[in-house]
Every structure is written in structure tokens, then in C-alpha cells.
Amino acid sequence: MIDAVVLVLREVMEAMLVCCVLLASSHALGARHFWLLAVTACALAGALLYAVNLAEVTTLFDGRGQELVNVLLLVVSSVSLFYYMSRIPVMLLTTSIAVPAAVYIAIILAAAGALIRELAEIFVYVFSYGIAAGRTVPVLSGAAIGAGVGVSTGVFLYYGLLWLGKKRCLQVSVVVMGLISAGLLSQATRFLVQAGLVPGEHVVWDSSWLVAESTLIGELLHALIGYDATPSMEQMSVYLMSLFFVFILLRRVISTQSTYNNAIQQKA
Amino acid sequence: MKSLLTVRKYGQCVPAQLRRLLLLAVMMQSILADVSAQTDVDDNERAFTLRIKNHLFDPAQLIVPANTRFRLLIINEDKTAEEFESASLNREKVIMGESEAIIFLGPLAPGEYSFFGEFNPRTANGKLIVVSPQKKQENHD
Numbered sequence: 001m002i003d004a005v006v007l008v009l010r011e012v013m014e015a016m017l018v019c020c021v022l023l024a025s026s027h028a029l030g031a032r033h034f035w036l037l038a039v040t041a042c043a044l045a046g047a048l049l050y051a052v053n054l055a056e057v058t059t060l061f062d063g064r065g066q067e068l069v070n071v072l073l074l075v076v077s078s079v080s081l082f083y084y085m086s087r088i089p090v091m092l093l094t095t096s097i098a099v100p101a102a103v104y105i106a107i108i109l110a111a112a113g114a115l116i117r118e119l120a121e122i123f124v125y126v127f128s129y130g131i132a133a134g135r136t137v138p139v140l141s142g143a144a145i146g147a148g149v150g151v152s153t154g155v156f157l158y159y160g161l162l163w164l165g166k167k168r169c170l171q172v173s174v175v176v177m178g179l180i181s182a183g184l185l186s187q188a189t190r191f192l193v194q195a196g197l198v199p200g201e202h203v204v205w206d207s208s209w210l211v212a213e214s215t216l217i218g219e220l221l222h223a224l225i226g227y228d229a230t231p232s233m234e235q236m237s238v239y240l241m242s243l244f245f246v247f248i249l250l251r252r253v254i255s256t257q258s259t260y261n262n263a264i265q266q267k268a
Numbered sequence: 269m270k271s272l273l274t275v276r277k278y279g280q281c282v283p284a285q286l287r288r289l290l291l292l293a294v295m296m297q298s299i300l301a302d303v304s305a306q307t308d309v310d311d312n313e314r315a316f317t318l319r320i321k322n323h324l325f326d327p328a329q330l331i332v333p334a335n336t337r338f339r340l341l342i343i344n345e346d347k348t349a350e351e352f353e354s355a356s357l358n359r360e361k362v363i364m365g366e367s368e369a370i371i372f373l374g375p376l377a378p379g380e381y382s383f384f385g386e387f388n389p390r391t392a393n394g395k396l397i398v399v400s401p402q403k404k405q406e407n408h409d
Contacts, residue, residue: 007386054349055364063370066361121351124362125387128348194359196337196372213355230358 004142005149007125011118012150014223018077018114018180020154022084022107024161025173029091031099035108042112047119054124067195070117074188077113078181078242080106085174085249089256092170114184167257174253176224178246183226186239193232200232315339318394320350320363323385325394334400337374344368350392354383357396 023033050057050069057065084106091099122143130139161169193200208229211218221227228235314333318340319326332338344350344363352371353360363369376398385392 003387003389006389054362055367058362058364058367058369066369121362124349124364128365129387133348190358194361194371196339200358201375208356218355228358229355232358 001138001142001145004125004129004139005146008122008143008146009150010219011122012147013153013219014180014183015111015114015118016150016154017157017176017223018081019111020158021161021173021176021180022111024158025088025170025177026099026103026107027162028166028169028173029088029099030097031104031107035104035111038108039111039115042108043115043119046112046116047123050116050120051123051127054120061195064195064197067191070191071188071195073113073117074184074191077110078184078188080110080113081177081181081184082245082249084110085177085246085253088170088174088249089252092253092256092260170253170257171250174246174250178243178249179225180223182239182242182246183222183224185242186226186228186231186235189235189238190228190232193234198234200234202233203230204233204236206230313337313339315341317341317343320344320346320385320392322346323348323350323388323391325383325385325392328394329397330394331397331399332374332376334378334398335375337372340371340373342369342371349387351386352383353386354381354396356381357383359383360386 019036019039023036026035027033054066057069059065061068084103087100087103087106091103126139126143130136130143133139161172164172189198190200192198206229211221211227211229213219213222213227213229218227218229226239231239314336316330316332316338318330320342323346342352342361342363344365344367347365349362349364351360351362352369357373357376359371359373361369361371373396376396378398378400381396381398383394383396
């Protein structure tokens, strides 16, 4: 049961972070929360589909299927996050309160992409070791506890972000989303290395003596900033390039916020 | 030389956008060819086999050569799924019950790289022992 708690908690951390930052920032922009239902439906259906077909998916593309599907999910998620972040300044300036449909779609894709991979792994685990092994109750209750801890952390973070106020909430959200999407792209690169499609032989550093990835802090840092104790050169370049774009987006958000504020002050 | 000239002439008739598209197509093709060439080479690479039996890795310590690319074939003989995971090797892959999976590895520096089964973290533990070829020879002697 403890194994199930730890496993589920490890898996949901990153997806939970993506979801609650999206919830808080979209709330600050005046979006309604109905998209969470669409995300839940998409993620559950997608993860179930992935989990059921995992054996076949693994054998695709000369045994690289699993890696390539993961790369696709990670890239969809991070590209959607980048699109969403780039629309924030535009939404701040437009007078209409309604959030465009494209932004809702980006939010749904970003959250669902982050959830599907993790949920599929949880489904495989719960089925293999719970339902098929006749240990349904302990494994499912362990999974529920893990998910509960994850969700309550998410709720805590969500209210924490809203407590910052609209302006700071958006700035912090862009920073967090930017770090997460850079981390997602770095993970995608790692899967390409694992599939033998990108060299990845030059490890830039090894900081496992300081923060091992298997420790709690390592897991948290992995979810938050995409921490990797032994990153390859390719991973590092993708990560830094993404951070550069995040920096540009953050500057755009901050400058839009200040012009917006000035305009209001002049009117008053 | 003649063919080069005709190509240049032909290129001038093609609109700039189309030319760019063509260039992109050629680039994509060369990248794809590169990837497939790489996979052709991969087929000649050495493969090492790791089995999962009763939620344990067999062998628990696998000796592999340093500074070379190789494939790790993981055969899961259990009915239950397992996830091969290693932070030091930077690899994670789910292997469904009674099936197998390939992981590409290397070139690795000599040393020990631990891995574990995420679904059975307390029992399924193993190590990849990477040795340089000369050392391996000495061990055999």
C-alpha cells in the first residue's frame, strides 16, 4: 500500500503542478473553470487508451514506440503552455472579458498532455498489482491516498497563487509554467536519447551526490524545474533555449501589465 | 557543370516560397536518412539481455563494456508489468507483463549505474557495471 502511495504521488506531482498553475492564471484572466472537466475526460480516456495499448505501442518504430508517444505528449503539452503564455499579454489588453476558444484548447491540451503519460503508468500499476493480483483494496486505497495528497497540495498552491493578487499571480504563473515547459522539453529530449535518435553521450554534470533524483527534494525539483542530476548536453541546450523564450514572454507580460496600469491611472 | 547551370536556371523560375519549401523538404529527407542510417548501424550493435522474474532482475549485476553504444533487451517473464528506471542512466520505460522492450544505452564511462523496478522498488534492484575493455580482459585472465 505504501508503494502505491509513493508511486502515485511521484507520478501526479508534475501534472498537478501544471493543472493548478493553469487554473490560477486562467482564473486571474477571467476564464471559467469548466475546462477542468474536459481535461479530466480527455486525460482519463487518453491514459486508458495508452495503458491498454502499451504493449503494442512499445513495439512500434523498432521498439521506440513508447518513447516517441511520450515525446509527442511532452511536446504537445509544452507547446500549448508556450502558446498560452504568449496569449496572456494579448488577453490583458483586449477589452472583452471572454477568453478565446483557442486559449481554452491550449489549456486543455497542456493539462491533458501532462496527465496522460502519468495516469497511464498509474493505470498499468493499479491493474497489474491491484486488480489482476487480487489486491484491489490495498492498491486502490494506496493510490487514492497518494492522489489525495497530490490534489490537496494542488489546492493549497492554487489558493496560494490567487492570494498573490492578479498581477503577481500571472507573473509567478508565467515563471512556473515556463520552468515546467522547459523541463518537459528537456524530458522529451531525454526520451529521444533513450530511443537512440539523439546521441546524448556527453553528460554536462553529475549532481546526484548533492540532490539525487530519487529523493523527495529531487522529485519536487524535477516536477518544478525539470531537475535532472545527469543532464546530457542536448537536454541542457533545449532547456536553456526554452528558458530564453520564457524570459521574453515574462518581460512582455510585465510590460503589458505596466502599460495597462498606466492607462487606467490616466483615465482616473 | 552543365547540370549545375540548368539547376540554377530552373531554380530561378521557381517562386521563392516554393524554393524554401523544397529546401526544407530536402533537409527533412537528409535528417530522416541520417536517422535511418543510424538505425542501420544500431542493428550491428551489441545487445545485452536482462530478465525480470518474480519481480527480480536477472542478472542483478550486468557487466557491459565502456565507451560503446549498445542495446539493453529487457524481457519481462512475469505476468505483471514493471517499469525499468534509472536516474544515473537517465532511462525509464514500462515493460508490460510477458513482453520485452529495448533501451538504447551508451557510450558510458566506466563505473556502476544502479537501476530499479519502479513497481517493486524494494525488491527489484540491479546494477550495470561498466568496465573498460582492457580491464575486462584482465578479469578474464
